[in-house]
Amino acid sequence: MGRQEEAIRVADELLADIELKRLKASEIVLKASRLARLVGHTELTEFLGLERNGYGTARSTNAWISRAGRWADKEKGTRYTLSIGKVEAQVEANQQAIDAMRGGGDYSGDNILLASRRHDERIITSAGHIGTWAGICAQVVATVYDMVAEIYHELLFSELQASLFADTQEKIDGSLAAASGTALDKIERVSDRLRDGDSESVSQALTTCRRLIDSCADYVFPARDEQYTIGDGVTLRVGPQQVLNRLQAHTHARGASKNRRDRLRRTLSDLYERCSAGTHAEVPVDEARFVFLQTYIVLGEILTLGASESGRS
Template sequence: MADIELKRLKASEVVLKASRLARLVGHTELTEFLGFERNGYPTDGSATTWIGRAGRWADREKGTFYTHSIAKVEAQVESALQAIDAMRGGGNYSGEMALVASRGHDERILHSSAALSTWTGICGQIVASVYDMVTEIYHELLFSELQASLFAGTQEKVDGALASASGSALEKIERISDRLRDGDPESVSQALTTCRRLIDSSADYVFPARDEPYEIGDGVNLKVGPQQVLNRLQAHTHACGASKSRRDRLRRTLADLYDRCSAGTHADVTIDEARFVFLQTYIALGEILTLSASEDGES
């Protein structure tokens, strides 16, 4: 990207360098485009999209375009520059044909200038198209790196919190993963049941059952007995000092997940849905458990 932005490379050099990038990251579209630029364009209509992206149409209505490779396009640019340079300053004409000769000279300059404009335009359009795709690759790689870093850091915290919440929590996660890989309906149902039990064990850890209700403000009391798993998780987030909006979001998320995990024991659930239910459960529990860890660390 810097080579293009600072104009350190010719168009043909940009194509070669981008070809290496396309090969390293396995970018199919960029590889195809640059293959045409290196070797020239076929006339069978298979490269129509790239002809437009490279600004190579001579007459779109007639279907004519410039098939030259980028190396030959640059050669045409150099030829036009040399022709214009050779004709610069005008000719020394005299006699009866001076006017005709002068007009011919001007026409040749105009022709060379038009050719130069066409070829340099193609070079510029090729570089611009390469830049657009390279920028997309850059942002994808940047996001992937950031995403991997965020997920790795979050996973470490969540796994540690789950390990504290239940000595068998990580074993439960491993069993869920194995069952979801199997993909058969029975394995999916078992995985969702295990996922629900993971929510239960987390609630038992952060907020053990009580006989007396828990007041969350405004005269609202929550039953927090053994069967009120979601209420106990809600009470825990309140006790940790989480904002009402955050508590409400976590409550809604866990209620939906708990219902879906329960439905999975007697209703058809696709393998893809089961995977997302597990991931969302893992993240929601991780947020609740690390909220506890955060509060403990601040106190």
């Protein structure tokens, strides 16, 4: 099992542990610490470290003090700094004190009313302490739950993305390999140049992207002398230089809807223009990477168009 799969499993278990109240607060903190280590979550790691080891008086921890409900008096700056394990111990100690005082005392004599009142006050005081310490435990658990739930959904989304990208990449790579025997080599060269990051390499990468578009157009719709009609009396020149027109003609021939054809045409036009401009002007490497990724995806969509949309316009 990989780290991501293990992290998803631990997060799922931890959410269930909290929802079903299967673990104490200190046990939840320890289990969440494993999740934080698996995913490298800085904020969760910091919070859980404070909960395990206790808080100091540093103002940098004030945000966590608030989230954990640990202010004794916020205006005065007093706080409850005990570790979560010791907080639980305070809950148990005060509960034991109340249990020991249940049933009242065996009072007699002139001070019976005073002794009885003091007995009741001790119970009330211990109950108040339980409320304070148990409230901290509950707030800590709630904070952990919120952060773990966020991590869990991020992990699931990441896993879904990885699966979708892997499936899409397999389809696109297969189509590109069929479209041009050197297409995948072109992609490898683009990747190498973008990793270099210098302006000359970026320019060469964008030139390669443009040639990749050209080679795909040659494959799906070879140049021809006669014009291509796409409906409503609209015709396209589809000669050797009309690369984008030929790709548009291909999407029409494959039965893509008009909305889809228009979107692909606009995207390809923007990409082709950017790739062409990038050979003459300096383009930031980050922008070039996105241009490459968009080119890869839109060509993949065009190459994998089926006839399932035939008849729609």
